[in-house]
Amino acid sequence: MSLRLGDIAPNFQQQSSAGLIDFYEFLGDSWGILFSHPADYTPVCTTELGFTAKLKSEFEKRNVKAIALSVDDVDSHHGWIEDINATQNTTVNFPIIADEDRKVSTLYDFIHPNASETLTVRSLLIIDPNKKVRLIITYPASTGRNFDEVLRVVDSLQLTDNxxxxxxxxxxxxxxxxxxxxxxxxxxxxxxxxxxxxxxxxxxxxxxxxxxx
Structure with missing residues (x-):
């Protein structure tokens, strides 16, 4: 399935570092940021997850909930979170989906065969309260995401919607x-x-x- 702007983000149920997640229930009436990571214990993603945790107050001001995804299991996620907290001087405050079976990755087209047949690409989606996909950005593995730009786009979308x-x-x-x-x-x-x-x-x-x- 290939998602495009304006499509309805599909719902799913999947285990995470915070327990079983029903995506729509998790989002409620909030905006959502769903971002994928190739695997746990990867250096660039470690910095991204730490930075995302530090943006908690900025997300709350904008009624945004963040949720990450990696193809490793819950136990691996918990170990990785300990590393993130220690190295990034923060506390991870959002779920990391455990996508061992690649169910969510396939649903959201996070597996690109020319990049890797087993690991997700590093994509980020902004999803509005109506569950519509409003932004899709896919980064190469070597380049960390620009979360200032993500916040800027959220500000723009919320302004231009009104x-x-x-x-x-x-x-x-x-x-x-x-x-x-x-x-x-x-x-x-x-x-x-x-x-x-x-x-x-x-x-x-x-x-x-x-x-x-």
Whole structure:
């Protein structure tokens, strides 16, 4: 199964470092970040899981739950978590799915035969409260994921879901945003964006981020 943006993320039940997980129950009405790891005790992934644990308060502000996946078993996960906590000076505070049978990896297309027939690629998905896949990023094994970018995308998605805007290149929370081209009624524009806008072209109109006072 190949997932694409806008698809419904499939549900699953699988053992994890926190016990049996029903994915939909775990997510509830939260946003979700599901990210896969080739195996336990891998160096780059150790740093990623540690950094993710340190982002707990940032995820909570955004109503986001993180959950990781690796193809090793629960006992291996618990040993790896001890290493992560010790080396990254943190406490892992999210589940790591134990995907020994590759059930979830196959369901989410985390096994790429040209990369490895037995290990997952290092993919990350953002899933919204309606269980729709909103972002898919796949990294090479040698490159650690950029979690600042993951948070930036969550901020953009949550903002653009609530307002008729898009976020431009290198946008950060608080920067100007773009009024979507489909919005042409000037009365509606004035109502939605009382701070006004600057039209660089008829289709490129910048306005202050709506939610900021």
């Amino acid at each position: 307002y008729k805007v898009a976020t431009p290149a290198n946008w950060q929370h608080g920067d100007d945003v773009v009024i979507v081209p489909s919005l042409q009624d000037e009365d509606e524009i004035k109502q939605r964006f009382p701070k006004g806008y600057k039209a660089l072209t008829p289709y490129l109109r910048l306005t202050p981020q709506p939610e900021r006072g």
